[in-house]
Amino acid sequence: MPTSMRAAELVRFGDPDTAFTLRELPVPTPGPGQVLVRVMATSVNPLDLQTRRGDYRDHLPLPAVIGNDVSGVVVGNGPGANDFRPGDEVWYLAPIFAGQGTYAGYHVIDQDLVARKPAQLSHVEAAGLTLVGMTAWQALAERAGLRAGERVLVHGGAGGVGSAAVQVAVALGAEVVTTARAEHHAFVGALGASTAIDHSAGDYVPQVRALGGVDVVLDTVGGDTLSRSPEVLADHGRVVSIVDIPQPQNLLAAWAVNATYHFLFVGPGRAGLEALGRLVEQGRLKPVIGAVFPLSEIAQAHQLLESGTTAEGHRRPNGKIAITVHQQGESPAPHGASA
Incomplete structure (x- = not known):
């Protein structure tokens, strides 16, 4: 396992061009009942725009990693976390304003909030739906x-x-x-x-x-x-x-x-994810992905969601803006290297 990871850290409130900095941060350690997940994809939501602008500054001291959607792969377990094994593909909604966000290479989460990703969905699709x-x-x-x-x-x-x-x-x-x-x-x-x-x-x-x-x-x-x-x-x-x-x-x-x-202020939970997963498996719920950006272009993703138009002046396609963090099949970085 690497000891550090790339993350898009929110360093100041305001314009997306100056709000984020790509940094190397320590890979978090799962505590009791938690799993460590290698984040394959996340996404950008209006909540993220509000957070970046400073609407919730009283709840979020800076610098901070924001984001709440995750589709990824379990790579480690804390004490007593036995629901998932390394290699399991999972998806979840991270608690809002509680701990590290998901614009990062790895994320720690209570196993009770995690569900197995529907096999029909890619990581990008799953991250756009949570x-x-x-x-x-x-x-x-x-x-x-x-x-x-x-x-x-x-x-x-x-x-x-x-x-x-x-x-x-x-x-x-x-x-x-x-x-x-x-x-x-x-x-x-x-x-x-x-x-x-x-x-x-x-x-x-x-x-x-x-x-x-x-x-x-x-x-x-x-x-x-x-x-x-x-x-x-x-x-x-x-x-x-x-x-x-x-x-x-x-x-x-x-x-x-x-x-x-x-x-309603949405909250995480396995039961809801499993209900959504059943709808996906039945072909009754499909993610709508309008654009995909790498983590390094998180500012551009925020700009597209906020403006509603592409750099060429075209209206943003319907659907979520997903963020790829790791590529499918990509091996973890060597010990001590960037993920």
């Missing part, structure tokens, strides 16, 4: 309790969480209505959405009401979604929001439909 997939599953299956035969409105169905949520909702037997720009309607339709509404071309509320309303609203976009959701909800409808940007809103109308509101 956070968004877990968010969609926890929002719809666990918080909203979405049931077969119900109708759900997914705001932002072409986004990272939205594209996973459309597929999860369909897999749960629900009818999916989603908001997306007209240029993305074919994309969300291919994911399983039965109705797509161009929110940029007019008010979505009358169009959803014309369908008979919905049982569940998933808010991935913010704005006035919370205050307007009662206008489209059936009686005893549920709203789940994953947006933590301050948005004071009047929720008085929610009383009229006995609405229930849930606010």
